[in-house]
Amino acid sequence: MLSFDDFPVVYFALGYLLAAAVALLVYGNKIRIQELLFLVASGTLVILMRLPIVIFNQEINPDESQMIAHALTLQQYPIYWQSVDGTTIGPLDNYVLLLPSFFGIAINYTSAKLVGLLCVLGSLWFFYKSVKNFFNGSVARLALLPPLFLVTFTQDADFVHYSSEQLPVFLLNWGLWLLSNLIPSPSARAAPSIWRREQASLRPDYKSRRALALSGLFWLGFVLGMSPFAKIQVVPQAAVIGLFSLVFTFQPKNFFRNAGALIAGGITFPLLIIGWAAAYGVLDDFWDFYVLGNLIYAGGSSVLDSILRIPSFFAKSPDFIVFLISIGLSSLLAFFVPKKLLDNQSKTPLTIIFFACFWLVASLYAATKSGNDFVHYLNLCIYPFGLIGAFFINKNFKNQQFSSLTALLILLPFTSVFGYKILKHQPLITYMSTADHRVPVSNVSKLILQHATSKDRLVVWGWMCRYHIETQMPQGTAENHSERCIYPHPMREKYYQRYLSDLEQNRPKVFVDAIPNSLWLNDRATQAHEAFPKLNEFITKNYHLVGEVERTRVYVRNAEQ
Structure with a gap:
């Protein structure tokens, strides 16, 4: 070891x-x-x-x-x-x-x-x-x-x-x-x-x-x-x-x-x-x-x-x-x-x-x-x-x-x-080795893997990209965080429309709403997927909630989709 x-x-x-x-x-x-x-x-x-x-x-x-x-x-x-x-x-x-x-x-x-x-x-x-x-x-x-x-x-x-x-x-x-x-x-630089x-x-x-x-x-x-x-x-x-x-x-x-x-x-x-x-x-x-x-x-x-x-x-x-x-x-x-x-x-x-x-x-x-x-x-x-x-x-x-x-x-x-x-008795090694050097899997990812495999697509609304590594699942949208769809800036609408288009085209198996358990995005009332009507409509129509773990909601695509 x-x-x-x-x-x-x-x-x-x-x-x-x-x-x-x-x-x-x-x-x-x-x-x-x-x-x-x-x-x-x-x-x-x-x-x-x-x-x-x-x-x-x-x-x-x-x-x-x-x-x-x-x-x-x-x-x-x-x-x-x-x-x-x-x-x-x-x-x-x-x-x-x-x-x-x-x-x-x-x-x-x-x-x-x-x-x-x-x-x-x-x-x-x-x-x-x-x-x-x-x-x-x-x-x-x-x-x-x-x-x-x-x-x-x-x-x-x-x-x-x-x-x-x-x-x-x-x-x-x-x-x-x-x-x-x-x-x-x-040596050559010595000459004019x-x-x-x-x-x-x-x-x-x-x-x-x-x-x-x-x-x-x-x-x-x-x-x-x-x-x-x-x-x-x-x-x-x-x-x-x-x-x-x-x-x-x-x-x-x-x-x-x-x-x-x-x-x-x-x-x-x-x-x-x-x-x-x-x-x-x-x-x-x-x-x-x-x-x-x-x-x-x-x-x-x-x-x-x-x-x-x-x-x-x-x-x-x-x-x-x-x-x-x-x-x-x-x-x-x-x-x-x-x-x-x-x-x-x-x-x-x-x-x-x-x-x-x-x-x-x-x-x-x-x-x-x-x-x-x-x-x-x-x-x-x-x-x-x-x-x-x-x-x-x-x-x-x-x-x-x-x-x-x-x-x-x-x-x-x-x-x-x-x-x-x-x-000062301060730690010399900040990153302590794990027992088997495998990626630790969170409870959220364990729940995801009960309903999907590494061949299925995963979408995370918010900013928690590590769920992709823990599950080895590819992205269902081009961006694997939604910060640019949420915060105001001149191109927000472009990012949001592409996000919706990717969801429609790729039909990912799992949709995860990681807000408020997310980097920079922590307000469920204004930043969760329900706060965005078109996105909420798509998720409501095509997905169902299978559980909430660590303040994170996991949705799975309906069987008929």
């Missing part, structure tokens, strides 16, 4: 010892395979410390249940925007959850967290390779530590559940790596840029290298073009990466060719999606419920309001504050070490500094623009802050002592939290 609950202090102490070993591997290349050892140890550390969360086969955040329910539905009814609408969540976030099922793994919270862990590992890998291209290997190893330790040791629900930010953050870091491949190596371009044009391999650059721009555009279909919220960050790819490769005579390659890559995936949506008759749904729906959602606050809210937003996550402190300590050290001990040859080009700053601003804008201070939006800011930290770390130290000191300073805030929790 896999469990981490018996000796959590020993378990975390071993994790911090491994983290210290990772920190000591950051400097130099005295061991031939030092980089490989560093990367293997880093990956092992993340996997080891995230295992208790992966095997915690329960809902950590309601968004998890929403996306897993979408995946369960897509497994039987694979057309997005026809059988499934993730509202602000893009189709890629949901389709990727089907991957474990190809290996015989059930679609549940554990499989979703496993997919999320792979996205986290991929983000760390591409971030490391990007910083190595921007600077060098030693800087990349040091710069990787703050995000590495954050995703390793955090128990914050908003960083460990399968969130809609994990896949788009992976795509952004993939794009960051493709961008970093377009710039000269650190005009001289480099003139010499490059005289070399016999110039045409082949230009073709490679165009290919790189195309695939960068392709990856960036995918990102809005994971989460449209990341468009500002993707735009900054795309813009600076043209800055990094700027040559007057090749500018339009380069821009053409980037734009061609950028529109390829969206055009494929549009063509696919048109072929399956869901183009209008794509436009109405994904594009327009997201634009309404994004109008939550002004830029000024977003800026003013940032400090309180950060304060909602102590773990994110610890992450920022670790970057701050490593950055401040560069200002206090005597100049004679600094490597003055490691100056960061202005274009990289500007890019890092713009990327950070774009991430903050994306995280705050909706006006909803959901902490999981801070996932969008982890690597932009990490890249800013890399800029300060690039003031390289001439000897191992100061680089090792930097690494240990990065680790210090995280170990301090560990020590504080022990002294």
